[in-house]
Amino acid sequence: MDLTLTEEQRLLADSARRFLSREVGTEVVRDLEAEPEGFRRDLWKRMTALGWTSVAFTEADGGMDGGFGDLLVIAEELGRAAVSAPLYVSVALGALPLAWSSAIRARERYLAGLVDGSLIATTALLEPDGRAWWPTSGGAGGRLNGRKLFVPFAASADLLLVTTTLDGEHALVAVPTDRAGIEVRRLDAIGTEPQFEVSLDVVLSPDDVIARGSAADDVVARALDAAAVLTAGHVVGLTEGALALGVAHAKDREQFGKPIGTFQAVANRLVDVRSEVDALRLLVHRAAWALDTGSPDAGLHIAEAKAYANWTARTTVANTHQSMGAIGFTMEHDLQLYTRRLKAFEVAFGRPAVHLERVADRLGLVG
Amino acid sequence: MDFAETPENAEFRARLREFLTEELPEWWSGLFDADEQTIPLTRHICAKLAERGWLTMSWPEEFGGAASDLWKQLVLREEMWTHQEPRGPQYMNVNYIGPMIMKFGTREQHDRFLKPMAEGRVIWTQGFSEPGAGSDLAAVSCKATEVEGGFVVNGSKIWNSYADAPADWCFLVVRSDPGSTRNKGLSILMVDMNTPGVTVRPILSLAGPRELNELFFDDVFVPADCLLGAKDDGWSMIVYGLALERAGVPWYAFVRQFLPDLIDYCNRTIVDGAPLSARPEVRAQIAEMHIRMEAARLMHYRVVSLQEAGVDAPVESALSILHSALAFQHAGQVGLETLGPLGQLARCEPDAPLRGAARQHWQLSVAATIAGGSADIQRNIVAQRGLGLPRAS
Secondary structure, eight states: OBOSOOHHHHHHHHHHHHHHHHHOOHHHHHHHHHSSSSSOHHHHHHHHHTTTTTTTSOGGGTSOSOOHHHHHHHHHHHHHTTOOOTHHHHIIIIIHHHHHSOOHHHIIIIIHHHHHTSSOEEEEOBOTTSSOSSOSOOBOTTEEEEEEEEEETTTTOSEEEEEEEETTEEEEEEEETTSTTEEEEEOOOSSSSOEEEEEEEEEOOGGGEEEEHHHHHHHHHHHHHHHHHHHHHHHHHHHHHHHHHHHHHHHHOEETTEEGGGSHHHHHHHHHHHHHHHHHHHHHHHHHHHHHHTOTTHHHHHHHHHHHHHHHHHHHHHHHHHHHGGGGGSSSSTHHHHHHHHHHHHHTTSOHHHHHHHHHHHTTOOO | OBOOOOHHHHHHHHHHHHHHHHHSOTTOOOTTOOOTTHHHHHHHHHHHHHHTTOTTTTSOGGGTOOOOOHHHHHHHHHHHHHTTOTTGGGHHIIIIIHHHHHHHOOHHHIIIIIHHHHTTOOOEEEEOOBTTBSSOTTOOOOEEEEETTEEEEEEEEEOOTTTTTTOSEEEEEEEOSTTOOTTSSEEEEEEETTSTTEEEEEEEETTEEEEEEEEEEEEEEEEGGGEESSTTBHHHHHHHHHHHOOTTHHHHHHHHHHHHHHHHHHHHOEETTEEGGGSHHHHHHHHHHHHHHHHHHHHHHHHHHHHHTTOOOHHHHHHHHHHHHHHHHHHHHHHHHHHGGGGGSOTTSTTOGGGGHHHHHHHHHTTTTTTTSOHHHHHHHIIIIISOOOOOO
8 A cells, every 4th residue: 555656657747747837838728729629739749759648558559568547647737737638538538449449450550659649539429419428320331420529639630439339239430530521510618628529421441340239338438437537637637726826816815914815714715625636636546546457446446536526626616716706707817727627527427426326336235 | 556455454454353343242332332331341352452462563662562564553543443442542542642651751651651551451531622722732721830749730621531431540731831821831741540639520422421521630749750751841742642643544434334334224224115225315425425435544545655654744634634524424414314313313222223323423423523633723734734825813
């Protein structure tokens, strides 16, 4: 038992923090959001040069033999800097499902590029009803038809994984985004992470199918779990970033002749954010550790972590805004960059109720 | 990060559980039971623990301990508290009164006080808080006047646990320099509770008997050889001692013990044709109770990780206490809400579900954000030392 970061993780965190504070201040974050794609490839190149996309892969796959614990460290730093980058998307929702699948040809074609970062993948999961991952019918006779919402970084991606139903069977397919019949449109959503509508009318080749039937269900379930853990890791960083703004304000801002941080009502709200984020970091790292070690409790720990991340996101938004007053509500102030992403991550990959139900189930409450 | 318990500690935990299952009788429900057998049982358990070398295993070898690491000590604490702390009042001796005597006492004091503690034969009470001073520990007015051969103590103390057990000794903080204020001029005296002039007044609380008392000292003579460390140098010793106290562990341990029983009750209890466990609100509340408990547990494990690495962790420690207290209070609410009206019944009532555990936990939990350093004080520590916010002047 040792609930502190390893020496390697501390170094990784330091280098990520230095890189992000030097290269991606909040002005750059605002510029990125204003880009049509919501991201820039040149920034991605500099991130992948640091090895971020490869940390969680085995050496055999061109990786650094690390794990989710290491990815979390980077996710926290991205969150702290309020930076939206397709790291968790391309790794958890693209490369890892491919690595887990038995689709040899697709692995050969894409995996090396995803691991070294020369390719970006994303996954089109959500059906237009806003609930289902799988359409009742998505295609037959070698064609893929459908529309998906909330596909992150779709305009930057080279590869699109799609959950669909082919010939009456669940299927996960991977199609290059330059294939004819793919249209993307940026959605106006809360978060600063670019989200897209993707419309598909695509001719499939047999090699495009990554997994079918229960194998497809399994791969997607694992990918969603991995994404839940990594977004919870982003919540840790986003909360740290928002808290730092709140604390700085409480020290500087004077009312009634003293800094407002001397008032217990103000201080305690910020303390409660510190309290929750510290617990969240431990829960999220335990979930990552469970995934990395193949623990039978991984499902429980992932659900604990994501449920807690959702609570923390709410507390952070409420308490930092309350401490900041009117200025924090303006678009000029950086707090909104954190606020919008916290809310977007709260509703992504399992709302609070979903994960609480998973915990209840794992605790043995008879349904 | 590594979240796995070592095989050695897992085995130690299993042995402790086996021991406690064997030794604890059916009627045992914790320290604050009015039953006359309670205190004798805790003495018996401590003697048995001492025989196995477990009572003082955290102590250095020269004082008869095994110098066990902090993780092993934590396992012991967790297992004791998940069984309602059958060491009774003696956990305080082991955790910090003994270690303070080791650190600051004379060789004669070591010989005199530590052996009975190690054998599980003696009960101490702590005399820190005063009627006019709750969270403000330095506001001590109970005074010790130096006389020939020792001190004469006058004043009172409050919130003294187990003084009516009865306690044999009191670990007493006094103002020994009459001209001093705040944390200057304080001393620690070890007072024989049988000395003339010592009066114990039990205060009934929501926890039950023995949790709280008031102590009165009326011209109580304390011999000079019962002064711990240097006269007027008490504050640094108090600070040292408070850091040894692992407040918070009992609360998450209570929740950890209660949770499986509550789940079992919900699975077995059929209401309107379906088990209580199938109700969405019950499922969500119990899941939340579990997650809060786990968060508190990990916060404590972080403190131990840091301390094992030689890092002082006052902010992390304050946060762990806060988490534990709030998780316990939440569990108290969920327990009573889940059980419905019958949850209010005391264990002596034949209709009480879970032998009255929900009510007992809820009553105890009300004090969780007050006892041993209130939640407000813990938050102040985090605000000032953790977040670097300015102090109110």
